[in-house]
Amino acid sequence: MTSSISIAVIGTFDTKLQEYLYLRSQILYHDPSVNVVLIDAGRTATEHEAITIKQADVLKASGYEGDDDRLKSLPRAGVVKVMISGAVSVVRQLLDRGGFDAIIGLGGSSGTTIASAVMRQLPLTFPKLIVSTVASGDTKFYVAETDITMMYSVVDIAGLNGVLRAVVDNAAAAIVGMAKAYASRIRRDPTGDEKKVVGITMFGVTTPGADAARNWLERSGFEVCVFHATGAGGRAMERLVREGKLCGVLDLTTTELADELAGGIFSAGGDRLTAAAGAGVPQIVSVGALDMVNFGAMDTVPAEFRERKLSEHNPSVTLMRTSCGECEEIGSRIAKRLRENCTEPRLTEVWLPLRGISAVAVEGQVFHDEAADAALFTAIKKELRGTEIKVVEVDSHINDASWAESLARRLAELIAQKSK
Template structure:
């Protein structure tokens, strides 16, 4: 038997949640559905597995939240539900989680899913805001969103169809997850993360194929789009990766200059904190990412811009910004050394991206030199190995050598 958690606000969405519960049962009668009430007002119903009162008493040590502002209610109920769902997951008692609601319910459910459950566990939200900007909902996780089309406010044929589809999807995902948990044998392959951007793809392809063909390694390629870097670092913290070849650290540029693909100030921290084998390079740090050209901030309109595609405009990193990227990397590496954790930094001086090679549209020797010199000087009096290489980052031989350097850190043999 599989078990699914259904989380929702029973004081406002009970009929819709009960329909969704039945949709899951109809798709797979062997699925047990546990409804957790996270509403503002308490509701009594035989279908509720954990009532609002029980949730507050057990995990919040309070009796009522109805006097709190709406935003505070969402945060508090999410905190309580996270504790319960985490307990159920750690006890191997659940195989999927689903919710349905508006913006408030979506916010609440997404917090629970992000905080309590790992990547790979089935998570689905039927939401009125699933067709808009969803980055804050999904973040770096694998939450599946299904647009409700109409509001989750009274059953009608459109909503019944959507909820029926969602119920069938969750029943299938939960059954598949339960089956995997029973049959999945632990792999002996080492799990290696590689960061990639379009302008470093040739190098990543060489690295990936070399590692997987020659060693007992499975590679995980992360697109350095902001959420990609965050997803990698989340997996590291969950214990899901054994080593990192952080070839493409372009997200640092976006963090420092206000681009749209920032992974935040904690970029690089996870691997260094975990102490797993890692190599840091400076792939695609010649650019900050913005949307269509018209969306580039006015203060950057006179800069060197490159239209990567109609949806992405790249801005060439200046000499000062390049030095700031170098300082960011140096600071993180030095901080890790204080905890006894070491890494390597590789500098491909022949071009840090496909378009910054000599005669490329982003060729800027002064900016690149500022980046390299900042890192070299910052780490000069340390035991960190800084590798200066005259080749470009996408040179196949460079890709081969940096891959072998990571293998040496991992102490692998053919």
């Protein structure tokens, strides 16, 4: 029985053809029936019978109007941008035709930049793997909010040797297995699980509340995806909403907006809080962990914040209490993003826990600050006054189980309202 799977292999064949041909041979070694689609995104056209989609095809798909000689004259960054554009277009066309079941690349910094840019455009849970010389460092630029798997090459991808052969062999075996698993999953359930899926945002200091809401939703028949609100987590949830994977959002923990404002390490960027609003997906938004900005170890806190109220969460994370002025601005941003993006405002509600917005912001804890919380709440209510977005104030704290279950119950009601 044949596997009936295809694997796309994307790379710069003008500099790494030998290594890519070895990768292809190892994929076929693990399963000779695999259709290997080689996509050339190199600076210079390379000819080989194994190449499926030539560099000229990628260049044409980019819309670049210059010839190959003109492309060669561009600086490296310019070439990379052109090839990313063309490769994204080519791979999207392949995917739309159901043309492959996984994608893999090899590369240094430029090759990884091209491959990862293409992979970030593919749906979450679609198999993606890059063997890279930069995989042992900070990979957030390449991975972002996606599920790209990165494997460190150990040695440079510059000629075959025993170490690189072993690494590439492992990668080939991995991508064949991932492709087969994906194809099998799609055949079993081509339209996706029919169970309604809800997203919840959580932080360490909002975990009890998030867990209580999750448990209620699961008992009520929902599948729940919990997102750690560390920047990538918030972006991942927004992305799943845009991909149509979530029927509702309980945005309990919006702490990423505090980091966005003050330059913390867990910002999710300016698009945070826009996806569900724009898609008309039912959502309840709260203010979990907006009492804090996250920095790295204590000695990494910017000098201008050294005299602020700081708390060492762990050796790697230092928390800074948000001020009244910062809370006012954060509240205003939350409300403005919801107001300006909501296509169905009656399906969005903002719930405010008046007795504490995190485990360390309740009375008696280090970040308890009634004035700052009041500034946050007042700004939200002021900006949403006169809109159809409902604001609900509850005499509770963010981690109270009854409060959390009330949010979950109300979200279920909004989802049912949307279904009707």
